[in-house]
């Protein structure tokens with residue numbers, strides 16, 4: 001080889017890995033809200049957006065502050081939160097139990113999978129009159145509606161998650177002489193927890209939607225009643241106060257679930 | 270306690286997996302099962318451990334397990350089978366919790382087996398923080414914790430690199446020498462078989478039948494890596510296996 005031969009070209013290897021691994025970025029989410037609200041404020045102030053189509057965010061805020069000061073906020077919020085908590089707690093608890101049974105017992109699966117599939121697509125709000133007859137016009141029918149609405153997605157998510165639990169772990173449990181209940185408690189439930197929690201994100205969102213729908217159809221107090229009243233008066237500021245409270249509720253529920261995931265699922269790689 | 274496999278045969282649907290397998294598993298000895306892929310070694314082990322039932326034949330337990338034995342037939346799994354949400358300690362205690370031992374006794378057992386498997390410093394680590402060799406140590410510690418009468422090991426070292434495998438093989442030999450245990454040890458690796466086996470059962474390709482049982486008298490502790498006499502045994506096993514492996518390779522192609 002001669003010294004005069006052209007030196008081979010040198011370049012660093014192009015990087016093509018990375019991505020596909022979500023990391024936690026705290027500030028982007030809030031920033032999106034801030035930018036959107038600032039745009040609305042700017043648009044309504046300059047007249048670029050007419051006051052008839054969109055209320056001004058600062059007016060909405062003022063209405064909200066009034067609502068708070070008058071004490072009416074809690075009068076509406078507390079019944080709503082109670083309904084959501086009672087209804088979805090019932091729906092999710094029963095849903096997880098039924099989902100685990102469907103996942104583990106062939107007869108239960110054969111009996112219930114079709115039934116759940118039949119109930120799932122029914123708009124639950126259509127059943128409210130029925131629930132009013134069964135459980136009374138008061139809280140009972142609202143609890144039942146929210147419970148049924150959160151029940152079906154929880155069942156589907158849970159039995160899917162149970163199906164995905166590593167069977168070798170279950171065989172391992174059997175090989176160490178664990179009882180059926182211990183296997184469910186110590187292996188199946190923790191193994192299905194990721195799927196159950198992501199199912200709960202959907203169930204609870206559905207729970208909030210049904211809460212408002214139920215309150216619109218008949219309640220003196222509650223966020224839904226407040227929104228309905230504002231809507232019928234074409235009071236956009238109050239309408240948006242109500243809607244924003246719902247959004248905050250949704251974000252809080254999702255944040256709580258995120259916290260639960262980080263607490264319970266720290267073992268995931 | 271001894272185990273006797275008595276004319277075990279089994280088929281999955283149309284596939285005949287094994288035929289007329291009879292093996293004696295004497296107390297305090299390690300019996301290695303070698304054979305080509307798909308000849309039913311894992312299936313046979315599940316039969317022995319009572320996780321599955323053979324279609325014909327039976328597995329007979331001769332004598333009672335020792336009184337201090339918590340789980341007589343105990344598996345060590347190829348893929349470790351650790352609960353990812355439990356720490357090392359939690360994974361070992363899983364096997365003990367069922368048996369009403371009391372916290373103090375359990376703690377004593379766990380400390381003991383962690384010490385024997387050199388895991389003391391990793392007591393509170395999660396599986397995701399451990400290397401493969403470490404995970405299998407946990408698997409072995411969990412098995413030792415229940416003081417088994419027979420250990421059923423399905424390729425316990427095959428997921429590990431060859432250096433780690435050497436180290437763990439030495440560990441197993443030390444454990445056995447300190448306190449002889451009975452084991453059925455499934456492996457693909459003939460070197461493992463001649464290092465650890467008192468008896469080596471060579472199975473034919475599917476349907477699995479017994480080709481030959483090789484006994485190696487030399488005590489485990491005296492077997493060295495690269496022993497001439499073991500090399501000869503290994504070569505003999507390899508010749509047996511090669512025919513089977515080649516034949517089963519051709520079968521797969523013709524399917």
Ligand SMILES: Nc1ncnc2c1ncn2[C@@H]1O[C@H](COP(=O)(O)OP(=O)(O)OP(=O)(O)O)[C@@H](O)[C@H]1O
Pocket residue numbers: 281284286305306307308309310311312313475
């Ligand atoms: N649950 C099952 N259902 C149907 N067929 C099965 C089942 N388990 C195993 N088999 C079949 O039985 C045969 C023996 O399987 P087994 O896993 O026991 O083989 P092996 O000797 O352990 O193989 P390897 O060395 O690859 O681990 C294979 O052909 C496999 O496809």
Ligand SMILES: [Mg+2]
Pocket residue numbers: 310311312423
């Ligand atoms: Mg196998």
